[in-house]
Amino acid sequence: xNAHSLDTTLSAPASLAAPAPExxxxxxxxxxxxxxxxxxxxxxxxxxxxxxFARAQDVALFNAMQDHLDRNAGxxxxxxxxxxxxxxxxxxxxxxxxxxxxxxxxxxxxxxACGGGFLALKCVEYAGKFAAGISLSTNTFWMFYxxxxxxxxxxxxxxxxxxxxxxxxxxRGGYGPGHANGLESGAAYWHMVDLVWIVLFPLVxxxx
Amino acid sequence: xxxxRSFIVLLAATAATWFIGESGAAGAAAMTxxxxxxxxxxxxxxxxxxxxxxxxGYWRLLLPGWLLFVAIVIALAFRLGHSx
Amino acid sequence: xxxxxxxxxxxxxxxxxGLFIGQILFGLIMGLQYVVGDFLFPAIPFNIARMVHTNLLxxxxxxxxxxxxxxxVPEESETELYSPRLAMALFWxxxxxxxxxxxxxxxVPYAKLAEMTGNDLLATMGREFLEQPLLTKVGIxxxxxxxxxxxxxxxxxxxxxxxSLVLLMGLWGLAVFFLFSFYNPENLVKDxxxxxxVVHLWVEGVWExxxxxxxxxxLIKVTGVDREVIEKWLYVxxxxxxxxxxxxxxxxxxxxxxxxxxxxxxSIFSALEPIPFFAMTVFAFNMVNRRxxxxxxRAATLWALGTGVxxxxxxxxxxxxxxxxxxxxxxxxxxxxxxxxxxxxYGAYVMVVLTIISYAMPVLRGRAANSxxxxxxxxxxFWLMTISMVFITLFLTAAGVLQVWLQRFxxxxxxxxxxQDQISLFYWMREVTGVIFLLGLVAYVAxxxxxxxxxxxxxxxxxxxxxxxxxx
Amino acid sequence: MxxxxxxxxxxxxxxxxxxxxxxxFLALSFDTQQALPQRDNRANLTPAVAAGKKIWEVNxxxxxxxxxxxxxxxxxxxxxxxxxxxxxxxxxxxKNQPTKVPGRRQMPQFNLTDKQLDDLVExxxxxxxxxxxxxxxxxxx
Numbered sequence: 001x002n003a004h005s006l007d008t009t010l011s012a013p014a015s016l017a018a019p020a021p022e023x024x025x026x027x028x029x030x031x032x033x034x035x036x037x038x039x040x041x042x043x044x045x046x047x048x049x050x051x052x053f054a055r056a057q058d059v060a061l062f063n064a065m066q067d068h069l070d071r072n073a074g075x076x077x078x079x080x081x082x083x084x085x086x087x088x089x090x091x092x093x094x095x096x097x098x099x100x101x102x103x104x105x106x107x108x109x110x111x112x113a114c115g116g117g118f119l120a121l122k123c124v125e126y127a128g129k130f131a132a133g134i135s136l137s138t139n140t141f142w143m144f145y146x147x148x149x150x151x152x153x154x155x156x157x158x159x160x161x162x163x164x165x166x167x168x169x170x171x172r173g174g175y176g177p178g179h180a181n182g183l184e185s186g187a188a189y190w191h192m193v194d195l196v197w198i199v200l201f202p203l204v205x206x207x208x
Numbered sequence: 209x210x211x212x213r214s215f216i217v218l219l220a221a222t223a224a225t226w227f228i229g230e231s232g233a234a235g236a237a238a239m240t241x242x243x244x245x246x247x248x249x250x251x252x253x254x255x256x257x258x259x260x261x262x263x264x265g266y267w268r269l270l271l272p273g274w275l276l277f278v279a280i281v282i283a284l285a286f287r288l289g290h291s292x
Numbered sequence: 293x294x295x296x297x298x299x300x301x302x303x304x305x306x307x308x309x310g311l312f313i314g315q316i317l318f319g320l321i322m323g324l325q326y327v328v329g330d331f332l333f334p335a336i337p338f339n340i341a342r343m344v345h346t347n348l349l350x351x352x353x354x355x356x357x358x359x360x361x362x363x364x365v366p367e368e369s370e371t372e373l374y375s376p377r378l379a380m381a382l383f384w385x386x387x388x389x390x391x392x393x394x395x396x397x398x399x400v401p402y403a404k405l406a407e408m409t410g411n412d413l414l415a416t417m418g419r420e421f422l423e424q425p426l427l428t429k430v431g432i433x434x435x436x437x438x439x440x441x442x443x444x445x446x447x448x449x450x451x452x453x454x455x456s457l458v459l460l461m462g463l464w465g466l467a468v469f470f471l472f473s474f475y476n477p478e479n480l481v482k483d484x485x486x487x488x489x490v491v492h493l494w495v496e497g498v499w500e501x502x503x504x505x506x507x508x509x510x511l512i513k514v515t516g517v518d519r520e521v522i523e524k525w526l527y528v529x530x531x532x533x534x535x536x537x538x539x540x541x542x543x544x545x546x547x548x549x550x551x552x553x554x555x556x557x558x559s560i561f562s563a564l565e566p567i568p569f570f571a572m573t574v575f576a577f578n579m580v581n582r583r584x585x586x587x588x589x590r591a592a593t594l595w596a597l598g599t600g601v602x603x604x605x606x607x608x609x610x611x612x613x614x615x616x617x618x619x620x621x622x623x624x625x626x627x628x629x630x631x632x633x634x635x636x637x638y639g640a641y642v643m644v645v646l647t648i649i650s651y652a653m654p655v656l657r658g659r660a661a662n663s664x665x666x667x668x669x670x671x672x673x674f675w676l677m678t679i680s681m682v683f684i685t686l687f688l689t690a691a692g693v694l695q696v697w698l699q700r701f702x703x704x705x706x707x708x709x710x711x712q713d714q715i716s717l718f719y720w721m722r723e724v725t726g727v728i729f730l731l732g733l734v735a736y737v738a739x740x741x742x743x744x745x746x747x748x749x750x751x752x753x754x755x756x757x758x759x760x761x762x763x764x
Numbered sequence: 765m766x767x768x769x770x771x772x773x774x775x776x777x778x779x780x781x782x783x784x785x786x787x788x789f790l791a792l793s794f795d796t797q798q799a800l801p802q803r804d805n806r807a808n809l810t811p812a813v814a815a816g817k818k819i820w821e822v823n824x825x826x827x828x829x830x831x832x833x834x835x836x837x838x839x840x841x842x843x844x845x846x847x848x849x850x851x852x853x854x855x856x857x858x859k860n861q862p863t864k865v866p867g868r869r870q871m872p873q874f875n876l877t878d879k880q881l882d883d884l885v886e887x888x889x890x891x892x893x894x895x896x897x898x899x900x901x902x903x904x905x
Contacts, residue, residue: 026767027267028259032774035528036781038270039535039567045278046560052285054556059289063234075226079219082253086215089257093211136553137799143553151788158784181768184259191258195271198249199278201222202242206229207286326838329869333862337872338838339827403874406822418821420835454775476821478814480891481804484834485796520771527774531781538785539792547899548832551799555897557792622901625833625841705904708840709869 028092029185037192040155044196047151048203051144058140063208065141068132073125074205077118078197081156084114085194088163088187091170096180101173104183108167111190115160122153145204152196159193162186214256221245239286243279250275293655295366297373302656303383304359305649309737311352311390312642316730318345323723327716336398343423344397349637350421351390356645357466357502358386358439361459363652364509365443369450374442382438389431393424415476419487422473429473436467454523455512458530459505465498481549488544495641496537496565496607503644504530504572507599510651511576514593515583525575532568540565543615547624555617562615566608573600589654589661591670591739595647598678602639610635610685622700627692627715635685638677646736653740663744670739676732683725691718803895815880816887823874830905832896838869841905846885846892848903854888855881 027034055062091107094100134142166186169175175183225245228238254271255261261268293299322341324331332341366373373379396405402418409425411417416426424432440463447456472489508526512519542558545551576597587593610632614623623629650670654662661667699711706714800806820826825842826835832843845854858881862870876884 024263024767025265025267027263029768030773031767031769032524032528032777034267036531036777039532039564041271041274042567043535043560043564045274045281046563048278049281049285050556050560052282053288056285056289071226071229075222075229078222078225082215082218082222082249085253085257086211086218089211089259092259135799136795137551137802143556147553147557150791154784154788154791158780162780181770181773185773188258191253194257195250195253195275198253199246199275202225202229202246203282206225207239207242207282208232208234322838325869329867330864333870334872337828337870339824339836339872342827342836342838343824402824403822411822415818415821418824418826420826423824423827454771478817479800479804479806479809480817480831481800481894483817484832485793524769524771524774527771527778531774531778534778534782535785538782538789541789542792545796547896548834549800549804549894549896550796551803552897554792554796621899624899625830625835625837627837630837699904700901705902707904712869 027188029188030181033185033189037188040192041196044151044199047148048199051148051203054140054144061139062141065139065145066205066208069145069205070125070128071205073121074201077121078201080114080118080121081194081197084111084118085191087111087114088190091166092180092183092187095170095175095183096177099176101170101175104175105167105171108163108170112160112163112167115156115163118156119153119160122149122156148200148204152193152200155193155196159190162189210256210261214252218249218252221249235290236287239283243283247275247279293658295372297376297379298363298366298652299656300373300376300379300383301359301363301652303380304355304362305653305656307383307387308352308355308359308645308649311348311355313733313737314394315345315348315352316726316733318342318348320723320726320730323719323726326712326719327723340397340402343402344394346421347397347423348394353641353645355386356649357463358383360502360506360645360648360652361439361443361463363648363656364459364506365446365456366450368453368456368509369447371446371450374445374449378438378442382435382442385431386435389428389435393428396425397423414474416474419473419476419483421491422487429470432470433467436463436470440464440467453519454526455505455508458501458508458526462498462501462503462505465501466494469493469498484548485545485550488541492541492544493538495636496540497534499641500533500537500568501530503599503603503640504533506644506648507572507576507596510592510596510647511579513651514587514589514596515579516585516587517579517582522579529568529571529575532571536561536564536568543617543620546617546620559616563612565615566604566612569600569604569608573604576600587661589651589667591662591667591674592647592651594671594674595643595650598674599639599643599647602635602643602678602681604639605682606632606635606637606639606685610689622696623692626695626700627688628696629692631685631688631692634688635681638681643678654746659746661746662739663742663746665744666739666742669735669742673732673734673736673739676735677729678732680725680729680732684722684729687718687722687725691715691722694718805890805893805895808890808893810886810890812883812886813890816883816885816890819876819880819884820887823876828871831891832894833899839871841900842888842891843894843896844892844900844903844905846888848905851885851889854885858884 087107087110091104091111094107095104129142129146134146136143136146163186166183169182225242228242228245233241251272254275258271260271318341321332321336322338322345325333325338325341362373362379396409400408402423405425406412406417409427411426414426416429417423422429440460443460443463447460469490472486475486477483477486504526508522511517512522538561539557540562542554543562545554545558577600580593580597614620614628614632654660662670694715695711698706698714699708820831825831828836828839830837830841830843833841849857855878858871858874858876861873864870
């Protein structure tokens, strides 16, 4: 290993252009975003563990308060995020494998719409909770509910900002087979946001 | 394609999770079912959406490992909660 | 030295070292007052000595940061400093203002000083680390603005490297967050809440950008590793620092009247704060192992590696020890905090300033590196100071554990002063170790006066022994 | 095949991540401001308390003592001293300093007037009633 091995950029676009899945040693996207993703996942893991163990201290409270959550909204939001993630995956495929920027941009727009739907629905949920006088200081359950979901909520916002930038770039034909580092990186971040919700929904809304 | 098939499975698994919640099921069986669904869903997102299926080496194991770790911690904490 | 305006860094570094000596002398006075309570009383009461000790620390680190910036930014920007004369004028203003403030602390009763310096106009004094009179605070802002003006213009007219951008962001952040020191509401909880916006967001926020930039600069110079590689790792590390450190402020919001949720937020995020420090250590060692040249200044390399390790130990490990709310409930405001504070400040900020001084001073004095003899003395000082700081930390930790046990945890808790008497043995050991630290500092100063044949970059083909790294 | 690791992406992540956590911190701080009235005992924040805080400050009490655990660790915690010792003890104690016991830690004589002592005690009383999540663990501070 020398100093350069970390630094090697993809000098051969052909290696990515080929649709055949070739074994690679690093994930799609930039390593820098992957460090960030890992750090975020670590924070969420600690947060989830904190929730689970705090719940163990007061199961009755957590179960009672959980009944006030809108599981339908949570379920629909899961569907929205999964759909958005799928759209992003299709967008990456359209651009990276087939070089179809226009198709990719459409998929990204659909993903942004789904993400916007998530935010809207979550706002409705929050409005109901705030109207009921619930805050971070109400009790441990609501502290965690609001902290976890709001922390995730902000990630959705950041994810949507990233997707919007990707959408603009893709529409302009800024990415293509072999030069889609930004697109793949942003997509990976969005999938992380989805992944976190896939844990959060059952943990907070369902499990008892 | 993997992506589309995974998407359908993810929708079905979400419906199942939602149903467990609606049924009000509690206890070890419900917990295990929910966590297994969670692991399955997360794994599909990681492998097919994030594209880690095509990656060899530790990068491929890192995120499923994270999922498994989170699931185990949750399971332990819930066991602790039920036993007290 | 590539740009002659870099020379303004030299007086800043000299002043920093001078004030460092003062800081340590007052530290020794306080250490003795811990066990001989009436030592120097009433000439220098403990609260005055402590104020001098901590304020000197802050001021000399600021001198170090400024000197570092004046040295680094022209070289990074590949242009002369916008105004060397402004830099020199600000140097004298800052030095005189700082000296007058310290003299004021020592000569005038604090309440009288407050009255004389307009504390009745805007009460900002008498809060830990922000004890400076209003005039001094205003002076700090003016000096900082002039300094930032000078550097920002230098940067704008030259090459904009990531290192100088990160450095400037850190320095701007330092100035911006200092403004919260002017906000001192009557409500004690609010006072404390925003007090931490200065203190925490400095040392666990923007100062770490400065730390990262200084370390990255020296590593590029002494290892010859590609700038691209070092700079992208710099970004990764400071990202980790800020995503843990900003919300990590919450670990100060457990017991001061702020809402209970900070116990969770603060614990979760600050528990992850060791990660960037660990990353920094790994990074520093990696870069040195991958070095493409053997820089003749082995002392600077040693300081750079030491910064990584000691910052990780002091800020990372010792911070983690008492950062979780259930632990902090018992350790808050005990000698455990003092132990952490000492090693964290030494490991992160003292050492990084000594790193840049170690690298830059020989250059400012017209050579690539000091003579071998001078470097040996400097390395002795490194080990003396670092090892004694480790022991100071260990003794204070032992004192703290005992204090927590007797005063907080026990079923029949003892009063504060009774406990202090019982742990005095550790305070004595700390004081003895502090004297060894001073010896190390004397050796450090002496290393500047050791003669011998100076090394040049060309003559450095051998001699990688002694810095404790494996060959690549 | 080795992956991409570019400085520009690392820089973007730095800016994005920093902005994200700054905003999150501001949001939490905003909530804290909203929640403080229930905790910070502001109902009892009288002019005497404010005057007492200033006396606390201009005599640099924090240079030896801790207040709610923050300050120097040379002398006892004073956040709960009102509950530990009561108002009269505090005033007599301050008046009688320094003790001049050889070898013992000494507190200076600050020459406070009776009014100033009353204000300081009011400040310490107010401080002792702040909701500190039940800190310190016991009366010894």
